[in-house]
Amino acid sequence: MSHDHDHHHHHDHDHSELSETELRVRALETILTEKGYVEPAALDAIIQAYETRIGPHNGARVVAKAWTDPAFKTALLEDGSKAIGTLGHVSRVGDHLVVVENTPQRHNMVVCTLCSCYPWEMLGLPPVWYKAAPYRSRAVKDPRGVLADFGVTLPKDIEIRVWDSTAETRFLVLPMRPRGTEGWSEEQLAELVTRDSMIGTGFPKAPGAPS
Amino acid sequence: MNGVHDMGGMDGFGKVKPEPNEPMFHADWESRVLAMVRAMGAAGAFNIDTSRFYRETLPPHVYLSSSYYKKWFLGLEEMLIEKGYLTREEVAAGHAMQAPKALKHGKFDLANVERVMVRGKFARPAPAPAKFKIGDRVRAKNIHPATHTRLPRYVRGHVGVVELNHGCHVFPDSAAMELGENPQWLYTVVFEGRDLWGEDGDPTLKVSIDAFEPYLDPA
Numbered sequence: 508m509s510h511d512h513d514h515h516h517h518h519d520h521d522h523s524e525l526s527e528t529e530l531r532v533r534a535l536e537t538i539l540t541e542k543g544y545v546e547p548a549a550l551d552a553i554i555q556a557y558e559t560r561i562g563p564h565n566g567a568r569v570v571a572k573a574w575t576d577p578a579f580k581t582a583l584l585e586d587g588s589k590a591i592g593t594l595g596h597v598s599r600v601g602d603h604l605v606v607v608e609n610t611p612q613r614h615n616m617v618v619c620t621l622c623s624c625y626p627w628e629m630l631g632l633p634p635v636w637y638k639a640a641p642y643r644s645r646a647v648k649d650p651r652g653v654l655a656d657f658g659v660t661l662p663k664d665i666e667i668r669v670w671d672s673t674a675e676t677r678f679l680v681l682p683m684r685p686r687g688t689e690g691w692s693e694e695q696l697a698e699l700v701t702r703d704s705m706i707g708t709g710f711p712k713a714p715g716a717p718s
Numbered sequence: 719m720n721g722v723h724d725m726g727g728m729d730g731f732g733k734v735k736p737e738p739n740e741p742m743f744h745a746d747w748e749s750r751v752l753a754m755v756r757a758m759g760a761a762g763a764f765n766i767d768t769s770r771f772y773r774e775t776l777p778p779h780v781y782l783s784s785s786y787y788k789k790w791f792l793g794l795e796e797m798l799i800e801k802g803y804l805t806r807e808e809v810a811a812g813h814a815m816q817a818p819k820a821l822k823h824g825k826f827d828l829a830n831v832e833r834v835m836v837r838g839k840f841a842r843p844a845p846a847p848a849k850f851k852i853g854d855r856v857r858a859k860n861i862h863p864a865t866h867t868r869l870p871r872y873v874r875g876h877v878g879v880v881e882l883n884h885g886c887h888v889f890p891d892s893a894a895m896e897l898g899e900n901p902q903w904l905y906t907v908v909f910e911g912r913d914l915w916g917e918d919g920d921p922t923l924k925v926s927i928d929a930f931e932p933y934l935d936p937a
Contacts, residue, residue, distance in 0.1 A: 532747040532791055534812035536754060538804055541814035544761060546827040550753035556835050557752070558742060601837025603884065605906075620726035620870050622770055623786070628837060632752075634740050638786045640731040647726045647872060647925045648915055656734040667923050671726065673868045674904055674928035675840040676884055703736075 557632060566629035566679060567700035569594070569606075570711075571693040574684040584608055587679065591629075600628045601677070605670075608681045609707075613666045616654075616707030617678045618646035624672035629679050630702055637706070647671055657708045680707040687714045719864050720871060722778040727872040727915070748787040755794050756834045762822025763803055766838070767894035771866040772797040842901035844886040849903070849931055854880045856907055857937040858929065866894035869933040873925075876913050877937045881926065882906035889930055903931040 539545045569591055573580040582590040587604035604626060607615040619625065620643050625633040636642050645653050650667045654660065661667065670678045682704040688696060691714075703709030725731075743749045759769060772793035773781070781789060798804050802819050823830075850856055858873040868890050884904040892900035911923025 528788055528791065529745070529747045531795075532750050534809065535791070535795055536750055537812060538808050538814050539754060539758070539798075542804065542818040543825055544763075544803065544818060544821060545754065545757045546825065549826055549828045549831055550750065550757060552828055552831040553753040553756055553834055554749045556831065557749075560835065602839055602841055603837075603887075605882070618726075620872075621724055621868060622773070632742055634737065635744075635786065636734050636736050639734075640725055640728075640782070641734045644725040644728040644731050645734070649920070650923060651920060653734055657736060664922060667920065668908075669923065669925045670906075671870065671925060671927045673870060674884070674890070674930070675838075675887060676904070676906075676928050 561627055562631035563629075563700070563702035563705065564697070565631075566626070566702070566705045567697040568693070569629065569679070570681055570700045570705065571697035573606075573681055574688075574696050575691075575693050580681075583681070600626070603676045604629070604679060605676055606679045606681050607668070607670065609683050611665070611683075613668055614661055614707065615668050615670065615678075615680045616646060616650055617670045617672060617680060618643060619672040620644070620647055621671075621673060624675075624677065626677040626679050629677075630705060634702075654708065657703065659709060680705050682711050685711050685713055719774060719866065720862055721774045722781050723774045724871050726870045743787075744785075747791075751787045751791045751794065755790055757826040757830075758794070758798065758803075760830055760834045761824065761826040763801060764797055765893050765896075767866060767888075767890040768896065769793060769797065770890075771894040774866065840887045841884075842886050842888060842899060844903070845901060848883060850880050850883075850905060850934065850936070852880050852883060855937040856880055856905075856929075856934040858907070858927075859933055859935055861933070863891065865891065867891050867933075869929065870927060872914055873907075873909060873927055873929075876909055878907040878909040878913075878926075880905045881908045884928065887930070889932070891930070891932070905929055905931070905934070907934065 540547055573583050579590060583606050587606040588600055588602050591600045591604065609615055623633055623638040625637060642653060647669050650669055672678060685699055699711045701709050701711060704711045755769065773789050776789060776792055795809065799806060805816060808815050855877055857877045858869060858875065860875045882905065886901040887904045889900040889902040892898055906926050907929045908924050908926040911925060912919040912921060914925060
């Protein structure tokens with residue numbers, strides 16, 4: 508459904524929904540500008556801010572710090588927003604971030620079945636699959652099947668905890684630190700932290716794996 | 719409302735297909751839609767719950783066959799028309815034809831950009847003590863409001879356990895309908911997978927939602 512559909516229309520420049528949508532979007536922006544509601548340069552600035560300031564690198568720094576600093580990790584699991592607020596370089600995360608820890612006994616996975624709630628400040632804008640029907644419908648019922656779509660297999664008896672983001676709280680998964688990284692710096696460790704590992708649909712990269 | 723947006727537990731949508739090296743936007747218009755939604759929201763034309771409700775009320779076939787930002791666009795256009803910020807004639811003409819309606823926070827210009835880059839605050843002072851404490855068993859109410867709600871269908875009628883208390887937050891069911899913030903206690907409530915999906919469900923699964931107090935009864 509929507510995922511395939513999405514793919515089709517952005518390669519389809521000569522006719523149909525894309526160009527019609529493009530025209531309608533331009534018309535709306537023209538009207539909002541002419542009526543004095545928005546300044547186009549301010550829209551440009553919003554887009555630029557999203558393109559440059561947010562992204563999984565923010566979450567990766569938080570995870571890497573938690574892997575190397577036990578006091579920070581404790582504070583992070585106690586109150587995610589407050590702990591991240593102490594890191595000046597990470598973008599402002601709001602008041603309602605909850606960090607959930609993967610352990611050998613429990614694997615966490617985050618979804619928003621009702622729309623697309625996602626920790627933007629930590630991970631950037633969500634990928635299409637996160638917002639599309641296959642993930643939203645199945646994550647809460649068949650998470651192991653969903654993980655198989657990502658090529659991820661978990662031990663049979665590990666607990667899977669799915670967090671459905673139904674309010675303004677946001678969830679970030681703290682993945683387990685990969686083996687073989689003893690003595691690594693925060694910067695080195697941050698390179699191993701993938702976006703999907705912080706959603707719970709993947710693992711961090713193994714040390715020495717191709718990036 | 720019991721709309722197609724409430725997808726938890728539905729079958730038939732197929733596999734999840736991650737896109738390698740996915741770009742942030744798949745077309746320029748998507749970024750313009752995102753920016754317009756953020757700007758008009760920050761200018762006070764609507765709140766986040768109202769904007770969600772307008773996407774949910776798209777006809778089911780439109781919701782299911784539209785890309786993500788197309789839904790955002792369709793919801794935005796309809797919402798701005800219904801709230802009186804523009805007219806269908808203007809949309810058809812592609813130009814302003816009538817005087818603007820005043821925006822609560824004024825024109826969205828460059829000086830306002832930083833505001834949208836900080837997440838909104840949704841916690842509010844508590845109007846009453848919390849009814850539930852961590853560890854309490856609660857039943858998600860069997861309710862079917864025709865308007866906006868954040869209680870997904872797949873938990874209604876089921877018993878779970880209160881795991882976290884997030885304090886009092888703006889109540890989306892009220893805010894979406896512009897009936898005020900009506901703050902309510904918000905809890906993480908965790909359900910056993912087999913309670914939700916039956917004997918064939920994954921025995922290792924637990925699912926939580928964040929539930930506002932009016933969604934819950936003691937169990």
